[in-house]
Amino acid sequence: MTTRAAYYPVLADRVLPSTGLAQDAACVVVASLFIAVCAQLEIRLPFTPVPLSGQTLGVLYAGVLLGSRRGAAAAALYLAEGASGLPVFSGGAAGFVHLLGPTGGYLAGFVAGAYATGLLAERGWDRTPAKAFFAMLAGSAPIFALGLLGLSRFVPSETLLAQGLWPFIPGDLLKSAASAGLLPLGWKVTGGKAGR
Secondary structure, three states: OOOOOOOOOOHHHHHOOOOOHHHHHHHHHHHHHHHHHHHOOEEOOOOOOOOEEOHHHHHHHHHHHHOHHHHHHHHHHHHHHHHOOOOOOHHHOOOHHHHOOOOHHHHHHHHHHHHHHHHHHOOOOOOOHHHHHHHHHHHHHHHHHHHHHHHOOOOOHHHHHHHHOHHHHHHHHHHHHHHHHHHHHHHHHOOOOOOO
């Protein structure tokens, strides 16, 4: 017999206790728009087709704030918005072709990344600095895995990590460190129990 892991409400549940499907759908839409806004923060690097952007921050926060299912739904809606032609991808890019290009694997990884961070938040990993740090890093793992897999079709294997992973590690560490302080603080500000 397996024991089911404890479920902790996520921050969205604390701030806006769910009143049903319509409210959940509204949260998903707002989170997808948040990802789109974060995506506009972009720095192009001359040696890789993959830009530094705020997309992953938006994706992982969608997961950690909304939980696994709603966070993954927000990431999937964001991809659908971009694929349908809305200029929501990094730097205002749009179109289905971006899902098939060098950054397509990273984009595909957004759904898994949001789900992973949300799942950890539902286990209480957003309540203490150390756990919040590792929850955000864990959410980045499937994004990088699928991103590198997709990018490997476009760049030589000997430069794959130099173009698709190493330049992004400092940003991920910084993002995770900031989240380590912000997420537990969010619980304290909203009156929730941060130390569980």
